[in-house]
Amino acid sequence: MNQRTRAHTGPSSLLAMAVVIAAIIGAVGYRSVPTTFASADVRAPEAGEALGTADGAVPVGVTVFDDELPAVVNLDPDLLAALRRAATRAAREGVTLSVNSGWRSRAYQAQLLREAVEKYGSEEEAARWVATPDTSPHVSGHAVDIGRPAAAAWLAEHGAAYGLCRIYANEPWHFELRPDAVEHGCPPLYPDPTHDPRMR
Template sequence: MTRTPPSARIAARRIRRLLAIGLTVVIAAITAAIGYQLLKSSASSSVTSPLQSLRTDKRGALGEADGAVRDGVTVFDDEIPAVANLDPDLVKALRQAATYAADDNVEFYVNSGWRSPEYQNQLLRKAVAKYGSEEEAARWVATAATSPHVSGDAVDIGRSQAIAWLSRHGAAYGLCQIYKNEPWHYELRPEATDRRCPRMYADATQDPRMQQ
């Protein structure tokens, strides 16, 4: 019977140990790479507006009946007041656009739609606290008396893919971005279907409607 020399057995154990270490390193590298890609994909799937933190702060927040929107709401969710209380023509245009966007695997999520005056005023108070002044807050949040959200004439669309789709095709449905600093904010401009969307304001403080 031939016996394996001790030196050979030790070498074999070292080789197995090195192979195990190498395999562990490879698995860790693959896991890290996959995690990075998932994180990168998640980050690019949405566009974060300054209002997002105001909406997600639940302390003293008003509820769904006042226009608060939970994650995953789409333009087809009639049971959600933020959608149901929008101007019917705006909803119709949104749903027509969303139907065609679905062919490109794009879905229209709603970050905010109709808001009650109470909810709008709450957002404005939080914006003033966040930005430190009424002047800076006004760039992002209107008063209840002037906000097109309160009148049901504006919607904030979620997810970067939908925003990009609307920036290219929205005018064909009369859906126009109104403010340069808010790529998610869309309103209905029916004349845009024959021409083009009107020139955007730099922010809401440049909108004559906000001067009332």
């Protein structure tokens, strides 16, 4: 923000901006999870309800060595062990493998899916980015999203040695355990989750 802009931003301008933002939020409202995406046993969050760390939300700065957050400790033990071995080597090279997302509750996955439908405008387009609670490898603890592009790039280059592979071409941050990759390399990428047979 430059000096000229700062000079014209007084209390009345800030109040007006707050009123406009509140009006927009009220107009958009809350839409529930489409029934085609949500299983009957998944409780959709109430309007304004935020799901927290107990459901898999991850604060900034979490690494694969965190022993407190469910998003990390609820990962499949073999996946977590491989991540920690890779992260130890990465740290020696000055790279930190931070976690943007790991294990998620079914309710949190349903919320993410609802938000994706709102963002992308259709269930079909949302499915390219977010799986259902029934099919998501995050819900089962078999997937992790690595933070910071440099860290994800490092893991994409070196992860096969630990059985860690990218799965989707459109998600350079998403990794899963593929033990055969240690000897045979990672399998070909799916263009996006809609091409993954597990998502059907």
